[in-house]
Structure formats: C-alpha cells, structure tokens
Amino acid sequence: MKNYQAYLIDLDGTMYRGSERIEAASDFVKKLNEKKLPHLFVTNNSSRRPEQVAAKLTHMDIPAVKEQVYTTSMATAQYIKDQHPGADVYAIGEEGLLTALKEAGLNLVEDNADYVVIGIDRGINYEKLAAACLNVRNGAVFLSTNGDVAIPTERGMLPGNGSLTSVVTVSTGVEPVFIGKPEPIIMEQAMQTLGYDKNEVLMIGDNYNTDIKAGMNAGIDTLMVFTGVTSKEDLKSYNEQPTYTIDSLEEWMTRL
Amino acid sequence: MKNYQAYLIDLDGTMYRGSERIEAASDFVKKLNEKKLPHLFVTNNSSRRPEQVAAKLTHMDIPAVKEQVYTTSMATAQYIKDQHPGADVYAIGEEGLLTALKEAGLNLVEDNADYVVIGIDRGINYEKLAAACLNVRNGAVFLSTNGDVAIPTERGMLPGNGSLTSVVTVSTGVEPVFIGKPEPIIMEQAMQTLGYDKNEVLMIGDNYNTDIKAGMNAGIDTLMVFTGVTSKEDLKSYNEQPTYTIDSLEEWMTRL
Structure with missing residues (x-):
C-alpha cells in the first residue's frame, strides 16, 4: 500500500x-503530528472563521x-481572488464567509457586484435574496460555498446552504458554481495550501456524497470511516468505491 | 363562435x-356588468385579502x-378545507394567506402540522423555513400557493413564491402541490365559486405560462390579450395555442 505524505480530513x-x-480522533491527530505528517481539516461549514x-x-x-x-469560505474567497483580484462581491453569509472575503482583499458591495x-x-x-437575484440578473458571476441541502441539528434536519441557494437559482434561472465538497475546487485549493500533489495526499471522511466524492472528483485517494453519515450498508449501493474503508481511525494509525 | 356565460379574468x-x-379594462368590466355576465378575477397574488x-x-x-x-390563498384554504376540515396548518405567508386560512376554519400552528x-x-x-422543513419531514402535506419564480417590480424581477418554495423542496426532497395558475386546482375552485361548468366559461389573461396554461389544464377555452407578459412573437413558439387572441379587450366587447 501507498505511503501518503499529507492528509485532508473532514x-x-x-x-x-x-x-x-x-x-479515536484525538490520538489519530496527535500521531499525525508525531510523524510530522502535514494535514488540513477541510470543512463545508462556511459560518465559522478558521480560528473558531x-x-x-x-x-x-x-x-x-x-x-x-x-x-x-476560504476556498470561495481564494477562487474569486484568483479570477479577479479586488472584485466587488455581494455576499449572503455569516461571519466566516464575510471575514474570508475581506481578508482576501475583496470589496463587499450591495449593487453592481462582479460576484x-x-x-x-x-x-x-x-431583502438579501432580492439583492442577490438583482445582482445575478445584472450579470454577476454566481457562486455558492456549498450545496448541502440540510444541516443536522438537535431539532432535526434544518435548511442547508444548498436549499437557500436554490432561491436565486430558481428565480433567475442561473446555476451557481459550487465551491465546497463534493466539488473538486475546494480540494484543489486545499492541496495548493498544503503544497502537495494529488498523488501524495489522502482524503479522509465519513460522507460518501461530499467527502469521498470530493476526493474522487479531484483524483485523490480516499479513506472512508464509518463513524458518521454513510453506513457500510449505504456504501454497497454506490458503483465507485473509496480507496479504503475502516470502522475507526484507530485502524489507520499503524499506517501513518 | 360560442357565447360564454361566465368569465375568469386575470x-x-x-x-x-x-x-x-x-x-380598455374599465369599459370591458362595465359591459360585463351591463350584460349581467358573472365573472371572477383570478390571481396568483397570495399576499392581499380579496377586499384589498x-x-x-x-x-x-x-x-x-x-x-x-x-x-x-382562497383556493389553497378551500383545497385544505375540502380534504381535511379544521386541519392544523403551518403557514409561511402574508396577510392574504393567513386570513384566508383562518376564515376557512383552519388552525395555524407551529408544530405537528397536517399541512x-x-x-x-x-x-x-x-426560522420560518426551518419550521416548514421540520413539519414536512414530520409528514405534513406540502402545499404552495403558486410557483411564480419572479415578481416584476420597479427595482426589477424579485424572488417570487416559487423560488421561496424551493428551499423546502430542495432541503426535504418533497415536492409541493401547487395550487395557483397554471395548475387546474385554482380554476376548478373558481368555477365552483361561480357556479358554472368548464364548457360555459372563458379564461382571459396575458401570460401564456400561467393564465392560458391554467385554462388549458382545466379544459376551459382561453382568450389571450397582448397587453402583458406574452407577446405575439413569444406565442408562436408554443405548440398549443389559445382559443382566441386579441390586442385589446376592446375587441372582445362586441362578443359580450
């Protein structure tokens, strides 16, 4: 089996x-540190700043x-900055997104947005949804941080960003570019940040449709751990399988 | 040509x-009154009460x-009342909808809604969108007053109810029953209110995709007037044509 030089972790x-x-998470990450294996936690949650x-x-x-x-949020800000440094952006989002956009040198505006x-x-x-629609109809490039349709909470599954995004998609007829997992964009940005190539990196996650798909879409080997959304039973229904599957991260520690 | 005994008017x-x-609208409606021709104004706008x-x-x-x-809103309330008198309803909407539901004897609730x-x-x-999603996931029947994706305003095209509805559709995976035009439900309710049969009624409207389609879907003859959304040029692209087309309601006054 391959020895991976860096890890992307959900x-x-x-x-x-x-x-x-x-x-097993604590011991696993401590072992990554002992072995000096670079790693990045990659999340579709756009609401928090990285320090949080x-x-x-x-x-x-x-x-x-x-x-x-x-x-x-960081991946979205980087994506815009790469295409159009200093662009005018109309943003709907929480602290994590607004901070990332500002830190990337982008201007937050209400009208005549580029993005x-x-x-x-x-x-x-x-009013926020109206302004988004007007800017998109006016030619702004339409981006969405992630397409997750629901968020698990103690109250049940609440609307996720993919469902809020649909207001603008349905109203304007313009499809957004999604940045987060399972899209390869966030993975490519993350690898660039780590400074490793897709052949050197392993993506670890529990959700077939976001984490594992993101790895596949970016050409990265994947390690599926059955501690979250996707069960062993669920996984059987998919044609394309992860590179590796484990019940607990403990099983992978001997491989580090 | 047929003599219509009652009119549905957008x-x-x-x-x-x-x-x-x-x-021509004022003279046209006055002539309907002179001729004692029953008519009903049928609108997808759920926000106002009929007296407004x-x-x-x-x-x-x-x-x-x-x-x-x-x-x-009245059609939606009637639809629920017919299926389940006194039902518990979780509603997102403005005064016109909330009033119609209450006047139909339905209970507005936050949790455990039937609809x-x-x-x-x-x-x-x-919070409103979250409560809608939780109730739908909990088994409530999901209705939407209308599927219009955008509303024309002086500022431009703003999000319509069809786009707000998509948050719940996308998040829960449950498709709503739409009540308004072009669905036949509102037309059938309107004919029942008028007390006339589909062979006796003419539907008048300017919008092919809502008014004319609603007539067609309900098996009602249609009169398209080119004073609004759909142009003569637009109309050529559709296979199924309205029963009649006119440039102004004035042209139809001799037919009353």
Missing part, C-alpha cells in the same frame, strides 16, 4: 459529531491551529 | 400593469366587489 462525522468528539474551528478542535483535545483549517456569493445565513431575509 | 397584465390601469384587491380595482374605475375576487403552506412572504426568515 470534521463533522470524522473528528466529532456535533459537540461530541469521536473517540481550531478552538473547537483544541477544546476536544484534538490538536489544531488555524493554519490547519480550510473552510469553504454574488451565498453561504449559510441564519439571518437570511427577503 | 389581473396583472390584463386589468392593470402594476399601478397603471390597462385602458377589489379596492385597488375600484380605485382604477374597474368595478369589483370582494366576492368577485378569487386569490390563490405546510407557503405563499410569498417578504418577512421570510430562517
């Missing part, structure tokens, strides 16, 4: 479930610094 | 454009009483 379902740590994500991990005794967190970006926004309202 | 694009009356719609028409010198207005109804709501927020 968070929810792989490192923790909601506010509860997945048991790192703090959550640290609080669970999973070592992490903000430089090891790559959010779909419209939508990320999850629990403060969504009609 | 509002925006047929009687007025925004706040401006379409010239009648007042707008009267203000433009187009005679109308509230009993002559049939909104998609979820969405109409245009300029006060939309994440």
Whole structure:
C-alpha cells in the first residue's frame, strides 16, 4: 500500500459529531503530528472563521491551529481572488464567509457586484435574496460555498446552504458554481495550501456524497470511516468505491 | 363562435400593469356588468385579502366587489378545507394567506402540522423555513400557493413564491402541490365559486405560462390579450395555442 505524505480530513462525522468528539480522533491527530505528517481539516461549514474551528478542535483535545483549517469560505474567497483580484462581491453569509472575503482583499458591495456569493445565513431575509437575484440578473458571476441541502441539528434536519441557494437559482434561472465538497475546487485549493500533489495526499471522511466524492472528483485517494453519515450498508449501493474503508481511525494509525 | 356565460379574468397584465390601469379594462368590466355576465378575477397574488384587491380595482374605475375576487390563498384554504376540515396548518405567508386560512376554519400552528403552506412572504426568515422543513419531514402535506419564480417590480424581477418554495423542496426532497395558475386546482375552485361548468366559461389573461396554461389544464377555452407578459412573437413558439387572441379587450366587447 501507498505511503501518503499529507492528509485532508473532514470534521463533522470524522473528528466529532456535533459537540461530541469521536473517540479515536484525538490520538489519530496527535500521531499525525508525531510523524510530522502535514494535514488540513477541510470543512463545508462556511459560518465559522478558521480560528473558531481550531478552538473547537483544541477544546476536544484534538490538536489544531488555524493554519490547519480550510473552510469553504476560504476556498470561495481564494477562487474569486484568483479570477479577479479586488472584485466587488455581494455576499449572503455569516461571519466566516464575510471575514474570508475581506481578508482576501475583496470589496463587499450591495449593487453592481462582479460576484454574488451565498453561504449559510441564519439571518437570511427577503431583502438579501432580492439583492442577490438583482445582482445575478445584472450579470454577476454566481457562486455558492456549498450545496448541502440540510444541516443536522438537535431539532432535526434544518435548511442547508444548498436549499437557500436554490432561491436565486430558481428565480433567475442561473446555476451557481459550487465551491465546497463534493466539488473538486475546494480540494484543489486545499492541496495548493498544503503544497502537495494529488498523488501524495489522502482524503479522509465519513460522507460518501461530499467527502469521498470530493476526493474522487479531484483524483485523490480516499479513506472512508464509518463513524458518521454513510453506513457500510449505504456504501454497497454506490458503483465507485473509496480507496479504503475502516470502522475507526484507530485502524489507520499503524499506517501513518 | 360560442357565447360564454361566465368569465375568469386575470389581473396583472390584463386589468392593470402594476399601478397603471390597462385602458380598455374599465369599459370591458362595465359591459360585463351591463350584460349581467358573472365573472371572477383570478390571481396568483397570495399576499392581499380579496377586499384589498377589489379596492385597488375600484380605485382604477374597474368595478369589483370582494366576492368577485378569487386569490390563490382562497383556493389553497378551500383545497385544505375540502380534504381535511379544521386541519392544523403551518403557514409561511402574508396577510392574504393567513386570513384566508383562518376564515376557512383552519388552525395555524407551529408544530405537528397536517399541512405546510407557503405563499410569498417578504418577512421570510430562517426560522420560518426551518419550521416548514421540520413539519414536512414530520409528514405534513406540502402545499404552495403558486410557483411564480419572479415578481416584476420597479427595482426589477424579485424572488417570487416559487423560488421561496424551493428551499423546502430542495432541503426535504418533497415536492409541493401547487395550487395557483397554471395548475387546474385554482380554476376548478373558481368555477365552483361561480357556479358554472368548464364548457360555459372563458379564461382571459396575458401570460401564456400561467393564465392560458391554467385554462388549458382545466379544459376551459382561453382568450389571450397582448397587453402583458406574452407577446405575439413569444406565442408562436408554443405548440398549443389559445382559443382566441386579441390586442385589446376592446375587441372582445362586441362578443359580450
């Protein structure tokens, strides 16, 4: 078997479930550090800043610094910056997205935007959706941080960013470019940030339709761990299979 | 040619454009009254109560009483009442919808709803969308007053109810039953309210995809008037044609 030189690691379902740590996660990440194996936590959650994500991990005794967190907000900001430095952006989203856009040197505007970006926004309202539609109809490039249709919460499955995005898609008839997993864009940005090539990297995640698909779409080997969304039973229904499957990250520690 | 005994009439694009009356509308409706021809104004606008719609028409010198207005909110309330009198309904919408549901003897609830109804709501927020999704996932029947994806305004095309509805459709994977034009449901309810059969009624409207399609879907003859959305040029691209077409309602007055 191959020796991987760097790791991309999903968070929810792989490192923790909601506010509860997945048991093996702490030892696994500590071992990555011992072995000096570079790794990046890659998340479709656009609402938090990387330092907030790192703090959550640290609080669970999973070592992490903000430089090891790559959010779909950061990937979206980088994507725009690469295409059009200093672009005018109309954004719907929470702190993590707005901060990432500003830190990438982009201008947040209301009208005449070059780009419209939508990320999850629990403060969504009609005026925000109206402004997004008007900017898209006016020719702005339409981006969405991620297509997740639902978010698991203690109350049940609540609307995810993919469903909020559909308001603009359905109203204007313009399909967005999605940045987050399972799209390859976030994976390519993450590899660039790590400084490793797709043949050197392994993507670890629990969700076939986002994590594993993202790896496949970017040409990266994948390690599926059955501690989250996708069960062994679910996995049988898919044609294309992950490179490896394990029940717990503990099983992979001998491979590091 | 046939003599129609009752008329179903669209509002925006047929009687007025925004706040401006379409010239022939006033004389046309006065002639309907002279000839004692029963008629109902049928609208996909769920936000206003029928008395508010009648007042707008009267203000433009187009005679109308509230009993002559049939909104998609009234059709939605009637549809639920027919299936399940006294049902518990979770509703997203404005005054016109909430009033229609209450007047039909339905209970507005937050949880454990039998039905979820969405109409245009300029006060939309994440919590309302979350409650709609939770109720639909919990088994509530999902209805939408109308599928219009955009609303023409002075600022441009803003999100219509069809696009707000898509948040719940996309997030839950459950398709709603749409009540308004071009669905036949609103037309059947309107004919029942008028007390006339589909062979006795003519549907008048300016929009091929809503008004004319609604007539066709309900098996009603249709009169298309080129004072609104669909142009003569547009109409050529459709296979199924309206029963009649005119440039102005004035042309039809000799037929009353």
